[in-house]
Amino acid sequence: MPANRWFPVSLIASALMLASFTAAFSDDTAKPVPSPKTDKSGEPKIKAALAKLSLADRPAAAAQRYCPIMDTVRLGAMGTPVKVVIDGKPVFLCCSGCQDEAAEHGKETLAKIEKLKKATAAIAKLPVTDQPLAETQLFCPIDEGSRLGSMGTPVKLMLEGKPVFLCCKGCEDAARENTKTTLAKVEEIKKENAKAAPPGE
Ligand SMILES: [Zn+2]
Ligand SMILES: [Zn+2]
Structure with a gap:
Protein backbone atom coordinates (compact mmCIF):
# COMPACT_ATOMS: atom_id res chain seq x y z
CA MET A 1 0.00 0.00 0.00
CA PRO A 2 2.14 2.86 -1.25
CA ALA A 3 -0.24 5.55 0.00
CA ASN A 4 0.18 4.40 3.58
CA ARG A 5 3.91 4.47 3.26
CA TRP A 6 4.31 7.79 1.57
CA PHE A 7 1.66 9.87 3.23
CA PRO A 8 3.25 10.02 6.71
CA VAL A 9 6.64 10.67 5.18
CA SER A 10 5.42 13.74 3.32
CA LEU A 11 3.60 14.86 6.44
CA ILE A 12 6.81 14.66 8.46
CA ALA A 13 8.70 16.41 5.69
CA SER A 14 6.27 19.32 5.66
CA ALA A 15 6.33 19.51 9.44
CA LEU A 16 10.13 19.67 9.35
CA MET A 17 10.04 22.36 6.66
CA LEU A 18 7.59 24.36 8.68
CA ALA A 19 9.75 23.99 11.76
CA SER A 20 12.85 25.18 9.95
CA PHE A 21 10.97 28.15 8.46
CA THR A 22 9.78 29.07 11.90
CA ALA A 23 13.31 28.74 13.24
CA ALA A 24 14.70 30.83 10.41
CA PHE A 25 12.19 33.63 11.00
CA SER A 26 12.49 33.67 14.75
CA ASP A 27 16.28 33.67 14.70
CA ASP A 28 17.51 36.82 13.01
CA THR A 29 21.18 35.99 13.63
CA ALA A 30 20.67 32.97 11.29
CA LYS A 31 23.43 30.85 12.75
CA PRO A 32 24.44 27.88 10.65
CA VAL A 33 22.52 24.91 12.00
CA PRO A 34 24.62 21.75 12.35
CA SER A 35 23.54 19.26 9.74
CA PRO A 36 21.63 16.30 11.14
CA LYS A 37 23.50 14.18 8.61
CA THR A 38 26.89 14.72 10.20
CA ASP A 39 29.55 12.13 9.71
CA LYS A 40 28.36 8.88 11.24
CA SER A 41 31.92 7.71 11.84
CA GLY A 42 32.07 9.97 14.89
CA GLU A 43 35.26 11.43 13.43
CA PRO A 44 34.51 15.10 14.35
CA ILE A 69 42.48 -2.49 26.92
CA MET A 70 39.46 -2.13 24.63
CA ASP A 71 41.44 -2.53 21.45
CA THR A 72 38.60 -1.82 19.01
CA VAL A 73 37.87 1.56 20.59
CA ARG A 74 39.53 4.60 19.05
CA LEU A 75 41.14 7.02 21.49
CA GLY A 76 38.78 9.98 21.67
CA ALA A 77 35.66 7.92 20.95
CA MET A 78 34.77 7.98 24.64
CA GLY A 79 35.84 11.52 25.43
CA THR A 80 39.30 12.88 26.15
CA PRO A 81 41.69 9.91 26.39
CA VAL A 82 43.02 9.13 29.87
CA LYS A 83 46.79 9.27 30.18
CA VAL A 84 48.61 7.01 32.62
CA VAL A 85 52.32 6.34 32.97
CA ILE A 86 53.53 2.74 33.14
CA ASP A 87 57.24 2.08 33.71
CA GLY A 88 57.90 5.68 32.77
CA LYS A 89 56.06 5.36 29.47
CA PRO A 90 52.94 7.29 28.54
CA VAL A 91 49.88 5.14 27.89
CA PHE A 92 46.58 6.44 26.59
CA LEU A 93 43.30 4.74 27.45
CA CYS A 94 39.86 5.26 25.97
CA CYS A 95 38.34 5.95 29.37
CA SER A 96 39.00 5.84 33.11
CA GLY A 97 37.21 2.49 33.23
CA CYS A 98 40.28 0.91 31.62
CA GLN A 99 42.73 2.27 34.21
CA ASP A 100 42.67 -0.63 36.67
CA GLU A 101 43.21 -3.24 34.00
CA ALA A 102 46.12 -1.26 32.52
CA ALA A 103 47.77 -0.83 35.91
CA GLU A 104 47.29 -4.48 36.85
CA HIS A 105 48.82 -5.75 33.61
CA GLY A 106 51.45 -3.12 32.95
CA LYS A 107 53.79 -5.26 30.86
CA GLU A 108 50.99 -6.61 28.65
CA THR A 109 49.62 -3.10 28.24
CA LEU A 110 52.99 -1.74 27.08
CA ALA A 111 53.43 -4.69 24.69
CA LYS A 112 49.96 -4.10 23.31
CA ILE A 113 50.76 -0.46 22.70
CA GLU A 114 53.79 -1.40 20.62
CA LYS A 115 51.52 -3.64 18.52
CA LEU A 116 48.90 -0.91 18.15
CA LYS A 117 51.54 1.59 17.01
CA LYS A 118 52.82 -0.86 14.42
CA ALA A 119 49.30 -1.56 13.15
CA THR A 120 48.44 2.15 13.02
CA ALA A 121 51.55 2.87 10.97
CA ALA A 122 50.81 -0.02 8.60
CA ILE A 123 47.18 1.00 8.03
CA ALA A 124 48.37 4.54 7.30
CA LYS A 125 50.21 3.10 4.30
CA LEU A 126 46.93 2.12 2.65
CA PRO A 127 45.38 4.60 0.20
CA VAL A 128 43.52 7.28 2.16
CA THR A 129 40.12 6.08 0.96
CA ASP A 130 40.87 2.51 2.11
CA GLN A 131 41.98 3.45 5.61
CA PRO A 132 38.49 4.02 7.09
CA LEU A 133 37.28 0.81 5.42
CA ALA A 134 40.10 -1.19 6.95
CA GLU A 135 39.38 0.41 10.31
CA THR A 136 35.77 -0.73 10.35
CA GLN A 137 37.14 -4.24 9.93
CA LEU A 138 40.32 -4.12 12.07
CA PHE A 139 40.85 -7.90 12.04
CA CYS A 140 41.61 -10.50 9.40
CA PRO A 141 38.64 -12.77 8.55
CA ILE A 142 40.97 -15.71 7.82
CA ASP A 143 43.63 -15.58 10.52
CA GLU A 144 41.20 -14.94 13.32
CA GLY A 145 42.25 -12.36 15.86
CA SER A 146 45.12 -11.21 13.63
CA ARG A 147 44.97 -7.44 13.63
CA LEU A 148 45.18 -5.67 10.29
CA GLY A 149 48.58 -3.99 10.11
CA SER A 150 50.24 -6.42 12.53
CA MET A 151 51.91 -8.14 9.58
CA GLY A 152 52.69 -5.12 7.43
CA THR A 153 50.38 -3.18 5.13
CA PRO A 154 47.04 -5.02 5.00
CA VAL A 155 46.13 -6.76 1.73
CA LYS A 156 42.95 -5.54 0.05
CA LEU A 157 40.77 -7.85 -2.01
CA MET A 158 37.49 -7.23 -3.78
CA LEU A 159 35.15 -10.17 -3.22
CA GLU A 160 31.77 -10.01 -4.95
CA GLY A 161 32.30 -6.27 -5.30
CA LYS A 162 33.03 -5.77 -1.62
CA PRO A 163 36.34 -4.67 -0.12
CA VAL A 164 37.94 -7.19 2.22
CA PHE A 165 41.17 -6.62 4.10
CA LEU A 166 43.53 -9.41 5.11
CA CYS A 167 46.43 -9.38 7.54
CA CYS A 168 48.82 -10.75 4.90
CA LYS A 169 49.27 -12.28 1.45
CA GLY A 170 49.30 -15.72 3.05
CA CYS A 171 45.57 -15.41 3.79
CA GLU A 172 44.59 -14.58 0.22
CA ASP A 173 44.00 -18.11 -1.12
CA ALA A 174 41.82 -19.06 1.81
CA ALA A 175 39.84 -15.84 1.46
CA ARG A 176 39.18 -16.44 -2.23
CA GLU A 177 38.38 -20.12 -1.75
CA ASN A 178 35.02 -19.49 -0.16
CA THR A 179 34.01 -15.88 -0.75
CA LYS A 180 30.66 -16.28 0.99
CA THR A 181 32.26 -17.50 4.21
CA THR A 182 34.88 -14.75 4.05
CA LEU A 183 32.29 -12.01 3.51
CA ALA A 184 30.09 -13.40 6.30
CA LYS A 185 33.07 -13.39 8.66
CA VAL A 186 33.87 -9.78 7.72
CA GLU A 187 30.30 -8.76 8.52
CA GLU A 188 30.50 -10.59 11.84
CA ILE A 189 33.76 -8.83 12.76
CA LYS A 190 32.32 -5.42 11.82
CA LYS A 191 29.25 -6.06 13.95
CA GLU A 192 31.43 -6.97 16.93
CA ASN A 193 33.54 -3.84 16.43
CA ALA A 194 30.46 -1.62 16.24
CA LYS A 195 29.15 -3.15 19.45
CA ALA A 196 32.33 -2.22 21.30
CA ALA A 197 32.32 1.34 20.01
CA PRO A 198 29.01 2.45 18.57
CA PRO A 199 29.66 5.15 15.94
CA GLY A 200 29.12 8.57 17.45
CA GLU A 201 28.97 7.20 20.98
ZN1 LIG B 1 38.17 2.42 28.22
ZN1 LIG C 1 47.22 -13.27 7.14
Whole structure:
Protein backbone atom coordinates (compact mmCIF):
# COMPACT_ATOMS: atom_id res chain seq x y z
CA MET A 1 0.00 0.00 0.00
CA PRO A 2 2.14 2.86 -1.25
CA ALA A 3 -0.24 5.55 0.00
CA ASN A 4 0.18 4.40 3.58
CA ARG A 5 3.91 4.47 3.26
CA TRP A 6 4.31 7.79 1.57
CA PHE A 7 1.66 9.87 3.23
CA PRO A 8 3.25 10.02 6.71
CA VAL A 9 6.64 10.67 5.18
CA SER A 10 5.42 13.74 3.32
CA LEU A 11 3.60 14.86 6.44
CA ILE A 12 6.81 14.66 8.46
CA ALA A 13 8.70 16.41 5.69
CA SER A 14 6.27 19.32 5.66
CA ALA A 15 6.33 19.51 9.44
CA LEU A 16 10.13 19.67 9.35
CA MET A 17 10.04 22.36 6.66
CA LEU A 18 7.59 24.36 8.68
CA ALA A 19 9.75 23.99 11.76
CA SER A 20 12.85 25.18 9.95
CA PHE A 21 10.97 28.15 8.46
CA THR A 22 9.78 29.07 11.90
CA ALA A 23 13.31 28.74 13.24
CA ALA A 24 14.70 30.83 10.41
CA PHE A 25 12.19 33.63 11.00
CA SER A 26 12.49 33.67 14.75
CA ASP A 27 16.28 33.67 14.70
CA ASP A 28 17.51 36.82 13.01
CA THR A 29 21.18 35.99 13.63
CA ALA A 30 20.67 32.97 11.29
CA LYS A 31 23.43 30.85 12.75
CA PRO A 32 24.44 27.88 10.65
CA VAL A 33 22.52 24.91 12.00
CA PRO A 34 24.62 21.75 12.35
CA SER A 35 23.54 19.26 9.74
CA PRO A 36 21.63 16.30 11.14
CA LYS A 37 23.50 14.18 8.61
CA THR A 38 26.89 14.72 10.20
CA ASP A 39 29.55 12.13 9.71
CA LYS A 40 28.36 8.88 11.24
CA SER A 41 31.92 7.71 11.84
CA GLY A 42 32.07 9.97 14.89
CA GLU A 43 35.26 11.43 13.43
CA PRO A 44 34.51 15.10 14.35
CA LYS A 45 33.81 14.06 17.93
CA ILE A 46 37.04 12.05 18.11
CA LYS A 47 39.01 14.97 16.71
CA ALA A 48 37.55 17.33 19.31
CA ALA A 49 38.33 14.90 22.13
CA LEU A 50 41.93 14.42 21.00
CA ALA A 51 42.36 18.18 20.72
CA LYS A 52 41.83 18.36 24.48
CA LEU A 53 45.10 16.53 25.07
CA SER A 54 48.19 18.66 25.55
CA LEU A 55 50.18 19.42 22.42
CA ALA A 56 53.01 17.27 23.78
CA ASP A 57 50.73 14.25 24.26
CA ARG A 58 48.98 14.37 20.90
CA PRO A 59 51.64 12.66 18.74
CA ALA A 60 51.90 9.66 21.10
CA ALA A 61 48.12 9.32 21.28
CA ALA A 62 47.87 9.57 17.49
CA ALA A 63 50.53 6.89 17.01
CA GLN A 64 48.69 4.60 19.41
CA ARG A 65 45.22 5.47 18.04
CA TYR A 66 43.40 2.66 19.91
CA CYS A 67 42.95 1.77 23.56
CA PRO A 68 45.19 -1.14 24.63
CA ILE A 69 42.48 -2.49 26.92
CA MET A 70 39.46 -2.13 24.63
CA ASP A 71 41.44 -2.53 21.45
CA THR A 72 38.60 -1.82 19.01
CA VAL A 73 37.87 1.56 20.59
CA ARG A 74 39.53 4.60 19.05
CA LEU A 75 41.14 7.02 21.49
CA GLY A 76 38.78 9.98 21.67
CA ALA A 77 35.66 7.92 20.95
CA MET A 78 34.77 7.98 24.64
CA GLY A 79 35.84 11.52 25.43
CA THR A 80 39.30 12.88 26.15
CA PRO A 81 41.69 9.91 26.39
CA VAL A 82 43.02 9.13 29.87
CA LYS A 83 46.79 9.27 30.18
CA VAL A 84 48.61 7.01 32.62
CA VAL A 85 52.32 6.34 32.97
CA ILE A 86 53.53 2.74 33.14
CA ASP A 87 57.24 2.08 33.71
CA GLY A 88 57.90 5.68 32.77
CA LYS A 89 56.06 5.36 29.47
CA PRO A 90 52.94 7.29 28.54
CA VAL A 91 49.88 5.14 27.89
CA PHE A 92 46.58 6.44 26.59
CA LEU A 93 43.30 4.74 27.45
CA CYS A 94 39.86 5.26 25.97
CA CYS A 95 38.34 5.95 29.37
CA SER A 96 39.00 5.84 33.11
CA GLY A 97 37.21 2.49 33.23
CA CYS A 98 40.28 0.91 31.62
CA GLN A 99 42.73 2.27 34.21
CA ASP A 100 42.67 -0.63 36.67
CA GLU A 101 43.21 -3.24 34.00
CA ALA A 102 46.12 -1.26 32.52
CA ALA A 103 47.77 -0.83 35.91
CA GLU A 104 47.29 -4.48 36.85
CA HIS A 105 48.82 -5.75 33.61
CA GLY A 106 51.45 -3.12 32.95
CA LYS A 107 53.79 -5.26 30.86
CA GLU A 108 50.99 -6.61 28.65
CA THR A 109 49.62 -3.10 28.24
CA LEU A 110 52.99 -1.74 27.08
CA ALA A 111 53.43 -4.69 24.69
CA LYS A 112 49.96 -4.10 23.31
CA ILE A 113 50.76 -0.46 22.70
CA GLU A 114 53.79 -1.40 20.62
CA LYS A 115 51.52 -3.64 18.52
CA LEU A 116 48.90 -0.91 18.15
CA LYS A 117 51.54 1.59 17.01
CA LYS A 118 52.82 -0.86 14.42
CA ALA A 119 49.30 -1.56 13.15
CA THR A 120 48.44 2.15 13.02
CA ALA A 121 51.55 2.87 10.97
CA ALA A 122 50.81 -0.02 8.60
CA ILE A 123 47.18 1.00 8.03
CA ALA A 124 48.37 4.54 7.30
CA LYS A 125 50.21 3.10 4.30
CA LEU A 126 46.93 2.12 2.65
CA PRO A 127 45.38 4.60 0.20
CA VAL A 128 43.52 7.28 2.16
CA THR A 129 40.12 6.08 0.96
CA ASP A 130 40.87 2.51 2.11
CA GLN A 131 41.98 3.45 5.61
CA PRO A 132 38.49 4.02 7.09
CA LEU A 133 37.28 0.81 5.42
CA ALA A 134 40.10 -1.19 6.95
CA GLU A 135 39.38 0.41 10.31
CA THR A 136 35.77 -0.73 10.35
CA GLN A 137 37.14 -4.24 9.93
CA LEU A 138 40.32 -4.12 12.07
CA PHE A 139 40.85 -7.90 12.04
CA CYS A 140 41.61 -10.50 9.40
CA PRO A 141 38.64 -12.77 8.55
CA ILE A 142 40.97 -15.71 7.82
CA ASP A 143 43.63 -15.58 10.52
CA GLU A 144 41.20 -14.94 13.32
CA GLY A 145 42.25 -12.36 15.86
CA SER A 146 45.12 -11.21 13.63
CA ARG A 147 44.97 -7.44 13.63
CA LEU A 148 45.18 -5.67 10.29
CA GLY A 149 48.58 -3.99 10.11
CA SER A 150 50.24 -6.42 12.53
CA MET A 151 51.91 -8.14 9.58
CA GLY A 152 52.69 -5.12 7.43
CA THR A 153 50.38 -3.18 5.13
CA PRO A 154 47.04 -5.02 5.00
CA VAL A 155 46.13 -6.76 1.73
CA LYS A 156 42.95 -5.54 0.05
CA LEU A 157 40.77 -7.85 -2.01
CA MET A 158 37.49 -7.23 -3.78
CA LEU A 159 35.15 -10.17 -3.22
CA GLU A 160 31.77 -10.01 -4.95
CA GLY A 161 32.30 -6.27 -5.30
CA LYS A 162 33.03 -5.77 -1.62
CA PRO A 163 36.34 -4.67 -0.12
CA VAL A 164 37.94 -7.19 2.22
CA PHE A 165 41.17 -6.62 4.10
CA LEU A 166 43.53 -9.41 5.11
CA CYS A 167 46.43 -9.38 7.54
CA CYS A 168 48.82 -10.75 4.90
CA LYS A 169 49.27 -12.28 1.45
CA GLY A 170 49.30 -15.72 3.05
CA CYS A 171 45.57 -15.41 3.79
CA GLU A 172 44.59 -14.58 0.22
CA ASP A 173 44.00 -18.11 -1.12
CA ALA A 174 41.82 -19.06 1.81
CA ALA A 175 39.84 -15.84 1.46
CA ARG A 176 39.18 -16.44 -2.23
CA GLU A 177 38.38 -20.12 -1.75
CA ASN A 178 35.02 -19.49 -0.16
CA THR A 179 34.01 -15.88 -0.75
CA LYS A 180 30.66 -16.28 0.99
CA THR A 181 32.26 -17.50 4.21
CA THR A 182 34.88 -14.75 4.05
CA LEU A 183 32.29 -12.01 3.51
CA ALA A 184 30.09 -13.40 6.30
CA LYS A 185 33.07 -13.39 8.66
CA VAL A 186 33.87 -9.78 7.72
CA GLU A 187 30.30 -8.76 8.52
CA GLU A 188 30.50 -10.59 11.84
CA ILE A 189 33.76 -8.83 12.76
CA LYS A 190 32.32 -5.42 11.82
CA LYS A 191 29.25 -6.06 13.95
CA GLU A 192 31.43 -6.97 16.93
CA ASN A 193 33.54 -3.84 16.43
CA ALA A 194 30.46 -1.62 16.24
CA LYS A 195 29.15 -3.15 19.45
CA ALA A 196 32.33 -2.22 21.30
CA ALA A 197 32.32 1.34 20.01
CA PRO A 198 29.01 2.45 18.57
CA PRO A 199 29.66 5.15 15.94
CA GLY A 200 29.12 8.57 17.45
CA GLU A 201 28.97 7.20 20.98
ZN1 LIG B 1 38.17 2.42 28.22
ZN1 LIG C 1 47.22 -13.27 7.14
